[in-house]
Amino acid sequence: MSKKIIAPSLLAANFANLQHDIEMVNQSEADWFHLDIMDGVYVPNISFGMPVVKAIAKYAKKILDAHLMIVEPDRYIQTFADLGVNNLTVHYEACTHLHRTIQAIKDAGMKAGVALNPHTNIDLLEDTISDIDIVCIMSVNPGFGGQSFIENTYDKVKDLKSLIKAKKTKTLIEIDGGVTSKNAKKLVDAGADILVAGSFIFKSENPPQTIIELKNTIS
Numbered sequence: 001m002s003k004k005i006i007a008p009s010l011l012a013a014n015f016a017n018l019q020h021d022i023e024m025v026n027q028s029e030a031d032w033f034h035l036d037i038m039d040g041v042y043v044p045n046i047s048f049g050m051p052v053v054k055a056i057a058k059y060a061k062k063i064l065d066a067h068l069m070i071v072e073p074d075r076y077i078q079t080f081a082d083l084g085v086n087n088l089t090v091h092y093e094a095c096t097h098l099h100r101t102i103q104a105i106k107d108a109g110m111k112a113g114v115a116l117n118p119h120t121n122i123d124l125l126e127d128t129i130s131d132i133d134i135v136c137i138m139s140v141n142p143g144f145g146g147q148s149f150i151e152n153t154y155d156k157v158k159d160l161k162s163l164i165k166a167k168k169t170k171t172l173i174e175i176d177g178g179v180t181s182k183n184a185k186k187l188v189d190a191g192a193d194i195l196v197a198g199s200f201i202f203k204s205e206n207p208p209q210t211i212i213e214l215k216n217t218i219s
C-alpha cells in the first residue's frame with residue numbers, strides 16, 4: 001500500500017503565532033501543509049491571502065498544498081507558483097473552463113488539484129480525471145474549519161477510486177473537512193491517499209502527538 005499523507009490545515013493554527021505552529025508541523029510526522037485561501041465570495045468567509053502565504057512559505061519545510069476557495073482562480077495561478085506553492089487546488093464549481101485551468105496550473109509548474117463540494121457528483125470528472133493530479137473531496141461545506149464530517153463521503157471516495165481505476169490514472173484522493181482518528185481509517189480503506197485535518201490537530205492538547213495518532217490509525 002502506498003504511503004498515506006497527513007496535511008495539517010493551518011486554518012486552525014494560532015494566527016498570532018503562526019511561526020510556532022509552522023515549526024511544529026516541520027518537526028512533526030505530518031507530510032504537507034494545507035493552506036485554505038477564502039475570498040468571501042466563493043465561500044462566506046475570508047481567511048488569508050498572498051502576504052500570509054509568502055510568510056508561511058518562508059518557514060515551511062514541507063509541500064505547500066493550497067486549496068483555493070475563490071472565484072476566477074485563474075487570475076492567481078502564476079502568483080501562487082511564484083510564492084512557492086507546490087499543489088494548487090481549485091474548485092470544480094468555480095471554474096468555467098476547468099480543463100484550461102488545470103493546464104495552466106501544470107504549465108506554471110505545480111500539481112493540479114480539483115476540489116468537489118459535497119453536492120458535486122464524481123461523474124462530472126469523467127472527462128478530466130486523466131489530467132488531474134489530486135481530487136479533493138470536501139467532506140464538509142467549504143468555508144469554515146471545525147464542522148462535522150458528512151458521512152456520504154465514504155461512498156464518494158469509493159466512486160472516485162473506481163473512476164481512477166477505470167481510467168488507469170495516478171490521481172490522488174484527498175479528503176478535507178471534519179477528519180479525525182475516528183473516520184481516518186475508514187476513509188483510507190475506501191481509497192483516500194491524503195487526509196487534511198485542521199481542528200483535530202491544532203485544537204488538541206498535543207498536536208505533534210495527535211499527528212502521530214492519525215498516522216498510526218491509518219498505517
Ligand SMILES: O=C(CO)[C@@H](O)[C@H](O)COP(=O)(O)O
Nearest residue numbers: 142143145146177178198199
Ligand atoms: O477547506 C477547508 C474548509 O473549507 C478545510 O481545509 C478546513 O480547514 C479543515 O478543517 P477541519 O474541518 O479539519 O477543522
Ligand SMILES: [Co+2]
Nearest residue numbers: 036067176196
Ligand atoms: Co481545505
